Amino acid sequence: MTQENIHNPVSIVGTGPGDPDLLTVRASRIIRSADVILYDCATAKPALSIASETAIIHEVNRQASAGKPSILELIEMYYHEGRKVVRLKVGDPMLFGGEIDECRALKALNIPFEVVAGITAGSSAASSYALPISLKYQSNSVTYIIADEPGADFALFRDASRLLRHGSTIVLYMATKNLENIFRVFVEEGVPETMAVFAVGKSGWPDESSAEGTMRDIVAQIELRQLKEPIIFFLGRHLTKEKHFPVMSACS
Amino acid sequence: MTQENIHNPVSIVGTGPGDPDLLTVRASRIIRSADVILYDCATAKPALSIASETAIIHEVNRQASAGKPSILELIEMYYHEGRKVVRLKVGDPMLFGGEIDECRALKALNIPFEVVAGITAGSSAASSYALPISLKYQSNSVTYIIADEPGADFALFRDASRLLRHGSTIVLYMATKNLENIFRVFVEEGVPETMAVFAVGKSGWPDESSAEGTMRDIVAQIELRQLKEPIIFFLGRHLTKEKHFPVMSACS
Incomplete structure (x- = not known):
């Protein structure tokens, strides 16, 4: 829900290999309560099955394309609207996920975030x-x-x-x-x-x-x-x- | 519950580093429904907080000691009673857990089992x-x-x-x-x-x-x-x- 002046940290969440049963309990709770879910890989899709019906869900392209907002622009926009933004990553976010670039960018934008480990x-x-x-x-x-x-x-x-x-x-x-x-x-x-x-x-x-x-x-x-x-x-x-x-x- | 002729597979379940929030959803469900829980390491204890009140819980010593049944003997006994046996392992069972020996022993005893991955x-x-x-x-x-x-x-x-x-x-x-x-x-x-x-x-x-x-x-x-x-x-x-x-x- 959008609430003035309340900012939820962005959650970068590992989905494990695909089966929502292999999400962590924490990841599962965060996905269920997400207002906005961004993902860039079809193998993250099964995790969407537990998302709220009212969640805004975006499949995004990692590579920026003309006329479309980048992942980071979307995260920034929804974050500043006070929405709980979840960025899904297949597997374990810190292992071969390339998440460090996004972490650095969020840090530079002064947007607080957490990373939730996943099963590789x-x-x-x-x-x-x-x-x-x-x-x-x-x-x-x-x-x-x-x-x-x-x-x-x-x-x-x-x-x-x-x-x-x-x-x-x-x-x-x-x-x-x-x-x-x-x-x-x-x-x-x-x-x-x-x-x-x-x-x-x-x-x-x-x-x-x-x-x-x-x-x-x-x-x-x-x-x-x-x-x-x-x-x-x-x-x-x-x-x-x-x-x-x-x-x-x-x-x- | 003990039921004649019904045998539940033994579950070897990774608890992750300790925090029950880092269990997988599958591990969480299995622990909640366990009749018997065996563990050999204090760091597995937090996961017991979600166990059923009626679950039988054993802290066991990996090394067999005189007069005490081994982990394997306990697993075998409870398995044949038809109980749902869960063997907790800290972290990821296949990573530095030494679980292969127990897997081999269970196989030799013709006891079906599953291994549930954990966050290392x-x-x-x-x-x-x-x-x-x-x-x-x-x-x-x-x-x-x-x-x-x-x-x-x-x-x-x-x-x-x-x-x-x-x-x-x-x-x-x-x-x-x-x-x-x-x-x-x-x-x-x-x-x-x-x-x-x-x-x-x-x-x-x-x-x-x-x-x-x-x-x-x-x-x-x-x-x-x-x-x-x-x-x-x-x-x-x-x-x-x-x-x-x-x-x-x-x-x-």
């Missing part, structure tokens, strides 16, 4: 399949990498691949189009082609599916099982086939 | 302080490491330190007692002592507090600000002072 797709997938991404004294680290822009020399990937030798897990986001090149540099760095890979398509969605294999055959397995994007890839020597479990999903 | 303390802390743990094209990976048993040669830490040169973020859990040695090997591997460090004590708790500095002075900063355990350490060149924000907490 790697975490929900690891839980869905009880993946041993960490294993006491055997797999003591997990590295999440966003792989849509790997850089010409794949330097980050080369260095990250060294962690695999310690039994650690690497989780790749947005890697599909660069997968062949990423695996090539991993092999160049000494990772065996038999390294276990577990892939989860549409983690947290009703049409979630998975494939398992090695760096050598995971692409074929993904095609065979027709995994849908977004796909999360887990690599690690503890992610071998016999260690997966027939975990129940959505049995709550 | 690193994620909640990053959100609380809007930490730029990932930054498009500048900080494309985040590595979580559990540092209570670093190994004699710190080999994992040596390799992980290489990621810092790419602007990536390293998040250390349970690192306090080994911090000096971890930083020593980081320096040996070429990480400048001026590398930014941000520390958060009791992430997600009412008495959460933080300190910022560099590898050189963070210990003094922690003492100055009297941070309480558990402390999460973030390292990365984007975590510099001027990039932090006065984020509101709990303004929902």
